[in-house]
Amino acid sequence: MKPERTPGRYIREEDLRRLPGVIEYKPVARYSYSAGQALSEFLRGLKEGRILGKLCPSCRRVLVPPRVYCEFCFIHTTEWVEVPGTGVVETAVVSYIGTARERLEKPEIIGVIRLDAPGYREGSFDFAGLFHRLCGVTEDDVKSGRVIGMRVRPRWRPPEERRGSMLDIECFEPVQP
Amino acid sequence: MSLWKKSRVVDVIHVEGRMETEKYVYTPGLAGVKVAEALIEGKIMGVRCGGELYIPAKTYCPDHSEGELVEVRGPWVIKSYTIVYEDMYGEKLDKPVVVALLGIEGARGGLIHYVDVDPDKVRIGLKVEPVFKPREERRGLITDIMFFKPVEHS
Amino acid sequence: MKPNIFVKDKVAIVGAGLTLFRRRLLETPRELAWEAAREALNSAGLTLKDIDCIVVGSAPDAFDGIHMKGEYLADGSGGFNKPLVRVFVGGGTGVMVPAVAWWHVASGLCKTVLAVGEEKMSHAYPHPQGVFAYIWDPILERPLGPNLIWIFALEMRRYMHVCKASKEDIALVSVKNKRNALDHPAAQAAANITVDDVLKSEVLVWPVQLLDISPVSDGAAALVLASESVARRVTDTPVWVEGIGVTTDNTHWFNRDLAYPRYLEYAARMAYKMAGIERPWKEIDVAEPYDPFDYKELHHIEGLMLARRCEAPKLLREGYFDRSGELPTSPSGGLLGVGNPIAAAGVMKVAELFWQLRYEAGARQVKKPVHKAVANAWGDLMQVGTVVVLST
Numbered sequence: 275m276k277p278e279r280t281p282g283r284y285i286r287e288e289d290l291r292r293l294p295g296v297i298e299y300k301p302v303a304r305y306s307y308s309a310g311q312a313l314s315e316f317l318r319g320l321k322e323g324r325i326l327g328k329l330c331p332s333c334r335r336v337l338v339p340p341r342v343y344c345e346f347c348f349i350h351t352t353e354w355v356e357v358p359g360t361g362v363v364e365t366a367v368v369s370y371i372g373t374a375r376e377r378l379e380k381p382e383i384i385g386v387i388r389l390d391a392p393g394y395r396e397g398s399f400d401f402a403g404l405f406h407r408l409c410g411v412t413e414d415d416v417k418s419g420r421v422i423g424m425r426v427r428p429r430w431r432p433p434e435e436r437r438g439s440m441l442d443i444e445c446f447e448p449v450q451p
Numbered sequence: 452m453s454l455w456k457k458s459r460v461v462d463v464i465h466v467e468g469r470m471e472t473e474k475y476v477y478t479p480g481l482a483g484v485k486v487a488e489a490l491i492e493g494k495i496m497g498v499r500c501g502g503e504l505y506i507p508a509k510t511y512c513p514d515h516s517e518g519e520l521v522e523v524r525g526p527w528v529i530k531s532y533t534i535v536y537e538d539m540y541g542e543k544l545d546k547p548v549v550v551a552l553l554g555i556e557g558a559r560g561g562l563i564h565y566v567d568v569d570p571d572k573v574r575i576g577l578k579v580e581p582v583f584k585p586r587e588e589r590r591g592l593i594t595d596i597m598f599f600k601p602v603e604h605s
Numbered sequence: 606m607k608p609n610i611f612v613k614d615k616v617a618i619v620g621a622g623l624t625l626f627r628r629r630l631l632e633t634p635r636e637l638a639w640e641a642a643r644e645a646l647n648s649a650g651l652t653l654k655d656i657d658c659i660v661v662g663s664a665p666d667a668f669d670g671i672h673m674k675g676e677y678l679a680d681g682s683g684g685f686n687k688p689l690v691r692v693f694v695g696g697g698t699g700v701m702v703p704a705v706a707w708w709h710v711a712s713g714l715c716k717t718v719l720a721v722g723e724e725k726m727s728h729a730y731p732h733p734q735g736v737f738a739y740i741w742d743p744i745l746e747r748p749l750g751p752n753l754i755w756i757f758a759l760e761m762r763r764y765m766h767v768c769k770a771s772k773e774d775i776a777l778v779s780v781k782n783k784r785n786a787l788d789h790p791a792a793q794a795a796a797n798i799t800v801d802d803v804l805k806s807e808v809l810v811w812p813v814q815l816l817d818i819s820p821v822s823d824g825a826a827a828l829v830l831a832s833e834s835v836a837r838r839v840t841d842t843p844v845w846v847e848g849i850g851v852t853t854d855n856t857h858w859f860n861r862d863l864a865y866p867r868y869l870e871y872a873a874r875m876a877y878k879m880a881g882i883e884r885p886w887k888e889i890d891v892a893e894p895y896d897p898f899d900y901k902e903l904h905h906i907e908g909l910m911l912a913r914r915c916e917a918p919k920l921l922r923e924g925y926f927d928r929s930g931e932l933p934t935s936p937s938g939g940l941l942g943v944g945n946p947i948a949a950a951g952v953m954k955v956a957e958l959f960w961q962l963r964y965e966a967g968a969r970q971v972k973k974p975v976h977k978a979v980a981n982a983w984g985d986l987m988q989v990g991t992v993v994v995l996s997t
């Protein structure tokens with residue numbers, strides 16, 4: 275049976291500690307990320323409680339998050355438009371862990387929201403959307419699938435707390451009928 | 452305006468961030484374990500591949516065969532050197548530091564290490580020897596050798 | 606079959622080698638590359654002197670904690686004083702490596718290529734998932750404090766919704782692959798488990814649970830690729846690389862429907878066209894779809910057009926994808942069973958097809974006769990599809 279040989283020496287974490295010559299190193303690289311042309315304006319819009327998109331003059335799709343080009347038509351997007359912020363939940367999950375895989379005290383619900391704006395061509399595959407937390411829905415809504423297709427809108431932070439960040443939107447919450 | 456563009460830097464938002472992880476723990480590797488054990492014993496290892504001796508020691512040879520780890524003994528000779536006046540942040544050091552590529556006759560490759568010598572006296576071909584930390588402080592790392600110093604003429 | 610007129614040389618795989626896949630190995634990354642490369646060369650009956658060019662695949666530098674990994678891995682991979690390229694397309698790297706090796710040989714530039722995939726994920730503490738944080742967009746995504754698994758969970762949830770697939774349906778992939786891996790000598794996560802075990806394992810990001818995911822691994826894998834003239838000289842049973850496909854979608858993953866892997870369909874169409882395959886679901890005998898998560902195998906079976914959309918869960922239940930089934934998938938045990946040292950895992954999948962097509966897989970050999978095979982890998986933000994079609 276191939277492979278006939280599989281070299282490699284497994285070592286447990288405890289045994290690693292006992293080995294000579296183990297090196298530990300902590301890297302910290304600091305960055306200042308530029309939000310760039312389109313996203314800077316988008317973040318300023320969030321501060322004012324507005325969701326801004328860019329309109330592609332060729333295919334007429336609205337890009338949210340905005341970019342200075344439409345990657346399909348490969349041309350400059352010229353016009354800013356404000357989108358309503360309402361939309362439907364495309365998919366959602368319940369996270370029990372944080373970034374470094376630590377258990378969270380309280381699970382979070384995260385989703386992708388398909389906004390009420392025109393997408394590419396018929397918009398069923400490529401659409402204007404955001405990725406954010408969901409509130410006002412339960413774990414059971416996610417697991418049963420009730421949440422998918424649910425109409426939601428952004429819940430904004432109070433204006434004085436907004437600082438031009440994705441977190442100016444606290445979460446997306448269901449639109450009460 | 453067809454090409455909408457912000458031209459002033461202040462109009463572009465910047466977001467502070469950093470890339471970090473708690474730490475990396477590097478495994479020493481197959482030859483690395485033996486090299487580390489030797490350093491604790493106050494020995495420096497090389498690898499013999501056919502007729503050639505290479506420094507530093509590695510598990511494998513240039514032709515991909517497995518090498519034989521052997522102790523290398525001096526005298527060590529400075530093959531090239533540089534004199535460092537600033538640290539990695541560009542701050543002036545109190546005292547210049549000599550960093551050298553050290554080799555031994557008949558071996559290929561060499562080690563990079565500090566040499567404790569007056570920058571005015573350093574020269575290529577100068578014979579040096581390693582100065583180890585006290586045995587109980589050695590951890591199997593290259594820093595178990597504190598520095599090299601010129602061999603005293605007796 | 607439609608020959609590709611632009612190809613100077615037909616390309617064959619003539620050797621393959623693996624290290625163990627484990628949570629933590631003593632070897633340094635380049636020692637792992639060396640061990641796998643040596644196994645591959647030995648299996649082909651070649652030495653480093655016979656190799657013209659080197660292709661190295663390794664995923665983000667942040668895993669090994671060493672920048673410029675291609676250069677770092679050069680001597681261990683046998684790539685010094687020779688042309689060497691390091692390729693990196695996230696998880697797609699593993700199958701990108703043989704694809705890039707293919708174009709080195711097919712172009713006529715090199716007669717023999719040593720192709721190595723290596724990953725050492727155990728260096729990063731407390732968990733390599735923390736390092737994954739930096740693949741997220743710093744403006745739009747990182748403020749939410751995401752974990753890498755979120756994106757897969759979102760995709761899995763969407764797939765479940767659109768295809769009406771249950772958690773039980775999807776868990777069957779994990780059961781199958783971990784069982785297949787029992788016969789794999791390098792396997793890290795081989796086990797006889799049940800659907801119930803998967804559903805009872807730790808819930809990480811619902812719907813993703815611990816046993817839905819491949820483990821964190823160290824390991825390396827290597828292949829030797831050669832032109833037709835060399836291949837016919839060194840072996841009686843070369844395995845031909847008939848087609849390759851590579852597609853990258855954009856990073857705006859939350860601007861598109863996650864239920865279907867468009868990136869993979871495009872890559873697969875490219876590879877099938879090159880290989881003259883018109884009906885992959887009939888013509889492919891054995892497949893190694895990329896399975897870092899269990900739903901991903903089903904997703905990729907559909908993207909590779911080995912099943913109709915949303916049909917994979919049903920076929921899986923019927924045993925269609927078992928080793929004794931009509932179209933065995935991940936006979937090696939896949940990433941779920943053998944382990945997931947990212948770039949090495951994709952190379953391992955291609956190595957498995959190499960052994961399957963030569964009837965050398967022993968206990969892992971699929972029951973049916975095999976002639977054509979396909980492997981894929983996928984990476985970045987639901988973006989990269991890499992496909993290789995092999996035949997005897």
